[in-house]
Amino acid sequence: xxxxxxxxxxxxxxxxxxxxxxNASLFPWLESVHVLAVAVVIGTIALIxxxxxxxxxxxxxxxxxxxxxxxxxxxGFGLATLSGFLLFSSNAPTYAHNTFFLMKAAMLxxxxxxxxxxxxxxxRSLPRWDTAASTxxxxxxxxxxxxxxxxGIVACGRWVGFTLVPxx
Amino acid sequence: xxxxxxxxxxSSKKWQRxxxxxxxxxxxxHWSLTENLxxxxxxxxxxxxxxxxxxxxxxxxxxxTAGGKIVTAPEHLDHFCxxxxxxxxxxxxxxxxxxxxxVQTVHILAIGAVVGSGLILTLRALGLIAPxxxxxxxxxxxxxVIWWSLPILxxxxxxxxxxxxxxxxxxxxxxxxxxxxxxxxxxxxGYQVPLKRNPDFWELSAGRRRVGRLIALVTLGLWVGxxxxxxxxxxxxxx
Numbered sequence: 001x002x003x004x005x006x007x008x009x010x011x012x013x014x015x016x017x018x019x020x021x022x023n024a025s026l027f028p029w030l031e032s033v034h035v036l037a038v039a040v041v042i043g044t045i046a047l048i049x050x051x052x053x054x055x056x057x058x059x060x061x062x063x064x065x066x067x068x069x070x071x072x073x074x075x076g077f078g079l080a081t082l083s084g085f086l087l088f089s090s091n092a093p094t095y096a097h098n099t100f101f102l103m104k105a106a107m108l109x110x111x112x113x114x115x116x117x118x119x120x121x122x123x124r125s126l127p128r129w130d131t132a133a134s135t136x137x138x139x140x141x142x143x144x145x146x147x148x149x150x151x152g153i154v155a156c157g158r159w160v161g162f163t164l165v166p167x168x
Numbered sequence: 169x170x171x172x173x174x175x176x177x178x179s180s181k182k183w184q185r186x187x188x189x190x191x192x193x194x195x196x197x198h199w200s201l202t203e204n205l206x207x208x209x210x211x212x213x214x215x216x217x218x219x220x221x222x223x224x225x226x227x228x229x230x231x232x233t234a235g236g237k238i239v240t241a242p243e244h245l246d247h248f249c250x251x252x253x254x255x256x257x258x259x260x261x262x263x264x265x266x267x268x269x270x271v272q273t274v275h276i277l278a279i280g281a282v283v284g285s286g287l288i289l290t291l292r293a294l295g296l297i298a299p300x301x302x303x304x305x306x307x308x309x310x311x312x313v314i315w316w317s318l319p320i321l322x323x324x325x326x327x328x329x330x331x332x333x334x335x336x337x338x339x340x341x342x343x344x345x346x347x348x349x350x351x352x353x354x355x356x357x358g359y360q361v362p363l364k365r366n367p368d369f370w371e372l373s374a375g376r377r378r379v380g381r382l383i384a385l386v387t388l389g390l391w392v393g394x395x396x397x398x399x400x401x402x403x404x405x406x407x
Contacts, residue, residue: 032396043284068297
């Protein structure tokens with residue numbers, strides 16, 4: 001635990017973290033990029049999950065939707081992670097002690113596990129139901145879980161901005 | 169008409185009202201039950217208690233406009249904000265701490281729908297994805313998502329304004345956001361109206377295809393501007 005605190009403080013004192021913390025407009029610029037990237041992730045991942053649940057794009061193969069949309073989602077996710085890490089670094093100990101930040105991180109991990117489980121297990125049978133409008137229950141479950149997680153991630157992200165307590 | 173005047177040193181009330189305060193560490197407007205959160209600081213007390221500890225305390229302590237000047241709103245707008253702030257709806261919205269972040273969450277989700285669908289439409293118009301789908305199909309689907317998101321954005325936006333009128337109505341970042349939004353809607357209509365007569369309108373010639381791509385890119389750019397100026401509302405000092 002002590003080592004983690006040391007690491008968080010070290011991160012906060014790095015030159016880029018200090019610059020983000022001390023410059024009046026770097027933080028809002030990065031936060032704008034972060035919100036935009038998160039918007040791309042949620043707006044595109046919803047297209048995938050709604051196909052998996054069986055609500056939209058039913059006339060298209062699941063694999064086709066994945067091929068078109070997933071790279072865009074990953075692009076948004078990469079940008080969100082980078083901007084999010086930079087925002088976090090500017091006051092790492094404070095964020096690490098925020099309950100909503102920790103919830104957000106936990107939900108991100110859960111969303112990651114869910115995606116991993118889909119691609120390794122559920123998608124194995126994809127050729128059998130690729131073009132079917134009705135998807136198997138595991139695929140539906142995976143889609144619902146992902147949507148719930150991502151709505152939760154956005155909500156927790158917003159709550160972080162209202163609940164920060166500076167830690168020494 | 170905005171009037172520029174010398175800024176008085178910020179009173180604690182002003183700091184709490186200003187977006188910069190809200191976007192940062194929200195002393196006095198908070199969620200958790202830790203003891204020190206229950207205190208309300210004046211900016212001077214805050215500075216002494218936490219030198220440089222808040223994530224952007226410097227943004228708090230330095231008004232965004234140079235030379236200690238801030239832009240003040242015209243008087244009738246001030247009156248309107250004061251009136252709106254004490255209406256029953258505004259009281260209800262600001263009485264519970266969870267309302268504003270919850271409404272903001274829905275607002276961001278709807279923004280996600282617009283930006284996600286807009287990006288997919290643009291990528292298809294550029295010929296980068298979904299070759300199995302005609303542009304007409306993608307247009308129809310994406311534009312429907314965008315139009316259905318707008319009423320959600322309007323309602324959640326109005327709720328946020330009602331909860332804290334001066335935070336947005338007297339804020340130049342909010343004015344910029346509205347200007348970009350209206351431009352984007354106008355450009356969007358310019359793209360969509362010809363499609364009513366002919367769904368392939370933007371594909372009939374190489375010239376039209378170029379114009380269609382340009383319009384898609386411009387609309388997307390305008391939405392990026394809407395997102396950015398929207399986030400800046402929390403940092404540009406209002407009133």
